Amino acid sequence: MDGTVIHWGGAVVGLIIAIVLIFRKVNPVYALFGGAVIGGLLGGATIDLTVQYIIEGTNSVMGAVVRVLAAGVLAGILIESGAAERIAETIVAKLGEKKALLSIALATMIITAVGVFITVAIIIVAPIALSVGKKIGISKTALLLALVGGGKAGNIISPNPNTIAVAKGFDVDLAQVMIHGFLPAVAGLIVTIIVAKMLTNKGVMVSDSDQVAEEAGKKDKPSFGRAMVAPIVAIVLLALNPLGSILGIEALQAIKIDSMIILPVAGIIGLIAMRQTKSIIAYTTSGLNKMTGTAIILIGAGAIAGIISKSNLSAVVVQGIDVMGVSGTFLAPLAGILMGAATASTSTASIVAAGSFGEAILSMGTAPLAAAVMVHTGATVIDHLPHGNFFHVTAESVKMSIKERMKLIPYESIVGLTMAIVATILYGFVF
Template sequence: MTAIGALIGLLLSIYLIVKKIPPTYSLIAGAIVGGLLGGLSLIQTVVVMTDGVKDISSAIIRILTAGVLSGILIKTGAAATISNAIVRKLGEKRVFAALAIATMLLCAVGVFIDVAVITVAPIALSIGKRLNLSPSVLLIAMIGGGKCGNIVSPNPNTIIAAENFGADLSSVMFSNIIPAFIGLLFTLFVVIKLIPKQIQKMHDSDSLIDEVNELPALLPSLVAPIVTIMLLALRPIADINIDPLLALPIGGLVGIISMKQWSNILPSIEYGLSKMSSVAVLLIGTGTIAGIIKNSTLKDWILTGLAKANIGEIMIAPISGALMSGATASTTAGATLASSSFADTILAVGISAVWGAAMINSGATVLDHLPHGSFFHATGGVCELNFKERLKLIPYETLIGVVLAGATTISCIIA
């Protein structure tokens, strides 16, 4: 089918998302229109769409089971305990580093970046009030750390990229460790310096102080992420493959036992499922448009454009991740579209499955924060920023994503 049809379908999906039509339905509608305009019959369009969903079905199952770990970390208060400990350890004078590292580690152990920001934000606003710091600067520190943690995490974007490339998840995560630290340093020592430190509206957030005594102790809180990371690390260390479908829920269950909150298991699982279900449903819609794009000549357009721009073939992965993240305003959807559509092409030019998945995963952080996505609004709302204030942060977020994608690409070239 033609690239024009796929492109029109993708643009229609973006338009519908911007108009606040549910993203899943927007993507499905765009897939139908794209298939028909691309030259397929209605029956062929439906077949291509369903094939696209089939391609990511195994990843959807893994994402749903990841809800056990995420739900337990959030509902038991373990995530908040870990965040508080990091901030206290580094001290308020190093608040930007503390917030960035806290959010980075939460994302790195499997907490969604928006959930990680929402978890750390009350601490950030409370400290910001005492130190007279701008909520905008505090939010950039959290987002920068979150993006860095996201590319080394067992979050849906990493799982899906690894799945579509047929790469080992642990290897994809570990390959981005150095780029993640480069991104963290760039956030703290470059990006933070570029943003004005003060804005007129300061915020009041003292509610966390009353909740501290109800949180679990630090050591039990660390059990869930540590067990999860150890299980995932068995593959590269001992050649024992523990699928994330098992590793993530096992880590969560061991963690809740260590915190002696077994009675809280059902609410935690239900909470995690509710969070992951929305992502799983979004991925169904993403799979339909991915099927259309995969079966179109859009990939050839991008390859031709890269060739004319004298850009090396290695750039296909990070650029496709960036473009698709911008189209969907989602790291998960962007990584899904890019990896499902371009994995075969990227592998064909000699790039390994691990590095292909890693570069797409980093590339998907470049434009995942645009206003037609939920991340933009969730993070702005929790820091009490209005639309214009939140909009001003987009260039800085994009810059962080570019550095992450660039660092991964350079690492691939060196390797």
């Protein structure tokens, strides 16, 4: 080794140590930094080089970090104004009790898709789901699968941190990643409904104590029309350039506005439509606070990705694929799946997979956009394991025990795997 390239064995050991530390409840950021340092040193790099590679790795994710923080404006406004809750209530009310599971999954999907964190979206829709479930007799297992499955489907077509991270990781347009994730997301929603219906009478049923009473004096929520202004503006602005490319309209193609500008602007326009401009400081501060944790974790992910990207792991992986005779196309979703399982976070998995395996994936002939979508959907397959925050927050949202929550893991993995398979078929082989 020439002293500037880390041996793949050290990089892998560093990643494993980071995973173990996360399992041991060490803060994920420190776990990832610790794994990066150990991986660099075990891989043969000097302390100075290890630090340099870590800094280069963190620098590579700063674009994603800035965009994630900017997205906090839209997220904070949608959540704190009550707009997200109003959207969810309207969808469930319009579809009715006969289509309860569809309405719950669709509401969570849409709330997540318009820029609300998946965990927050589930928390918002969960009380509505519990109320419906108690009334018509649907188990918590089925309800939570509808919430999680809908959230996962919405997550791959959203301007959320995970989508921003994977788009930045492969240097492709955020809106393109969102658009190309639509068909896999629809497939995920359909499978969610099918599996959830099979679980309607399985598991613990909703009790009276599980339902959360409405807070006294809770402020009025905006109308559905006003609540939808911010999401619609964001979607339209994000879609202008991609639609121009698809339709061959040069005027639209010339419109290149970054999501760092679009998402805050959409949020502020929505706030004006809801006539709540006096609360702009409170809402945006809340949104920033909600995004800060994710932004910091992305920096940790960049650190470990920086070490792995400087190793010869990519070359070893490509060589192994050649020896086995397996199509290189499968490396993209597999990288997402493995990193999703390792970090129990779609956002972190997207950064680590792109930074660690991006070069190898692209060297196999996979287009950057296709790679981004396949890695992204792959990251949703096993990102719900117990060492991650998502597992525990979703369990608490429907007052479910850890034992019962564990039983749901295979079913939600089916949803993620469906989206990964559809994405791989579409963008790895068909298009």
